Amino acid sequence: MKEHREVSTTLSGVERTVRILKAVEAAGATNLADIARRAGLNEATALRYLNSLSNLGFIERFDSTQYRLGWEVFRMGQHAISDRVPRDAVRPTMENLLAEFNETVNFAMIKGDAVVIIDVLESRRGVKKTNVVGQHDPWHASALGKSLLASMSDAEWRNIVGTAPLPAFTAQTITSIEGLADEIERTRARGYAIDNEEADEELCCVAAAVPARAGQTPEYALSVSFVTHRLAPDSLAYAGQKVREAAEQIGAKLR
Known part of the structure; x- marks a missing residue:
């Protein structure tokens, strides 16, 4: 049962990460409250994911309260295109x-x-x-x-x-x-x-x-x-x- 719970938690984390990224993509550039609403998460949870994604370069924070997709998303997208x-x-x-x-x-x-x-x-x-x-x-x-x-x-x-x-x-x-x-x-x-x-x-x-x-x-x-x-x-x-x-x-x- 422990292994099943760990897998479920991991998959849930992946899904939330994708929902955050898609929310930011749809908004273009927006604030925490809007991202949380679009992703269907509370603001505290959304903020944790945004902070992690920002540290990894997938999200960029600017003007202190605004978020947009980061350079890492663009880099990976360009790499995917070049392969095709x-x-x-x-x-x-x-x-x-x-x-x-x-x-x-x-x-x-x-x-x-x-x-x-x-x-x-x-x-x-x-x-x-x-x-x-x-x-x-x-x-x-x-x-x-x-x-x-x-x-x-x-x-x-x-x-x-x-x-x-x-x-x-x-x-x-x-x-x-x-x-x-x-x-x-x-x-x-x-x-x-x-x-x-x-x-x-x-x-x-x-x-x-x-x-x-x-x-x-x-x-x-x-x-x-x-x-x-x-x-x-x-x-x-x-x-x-x-x-x-x-x-x-x-x-x-x-x-």
């Missing part, structure tokens, strides 16, 4: 897109049943924060998601998105399976996907799946996110073509 994606094959192409458009460039992959952003180059003139590493993008409402869906068979993408109604994030979100099917056909014809303020108001995005080896379904996608008022309607096709060409360059390196 050869950045030497991806980053130069992302940097070229950033240099041309000066808008945020994103690289994502399919992980399980989700589209996860694994690298971001932020625009130097960003008015608002667009994407962050580790963010999950909606399949049906993001250009990244739709570009990957369009690379699948109809049976595959329908199995992923499920049945209507699909969740609405803005007034522009496609919420019907029929509407999504039409958009996927347009994406296939264009060679790139468009998110026209469907996931986030004031943001427009173009994306293309990174071609995989023959017989394999693409697992990566590349996109550029534009603040809507900075993207002229006649520039959309040009941006889409450039993203498609960039995705093909990355695919050639990865194959």
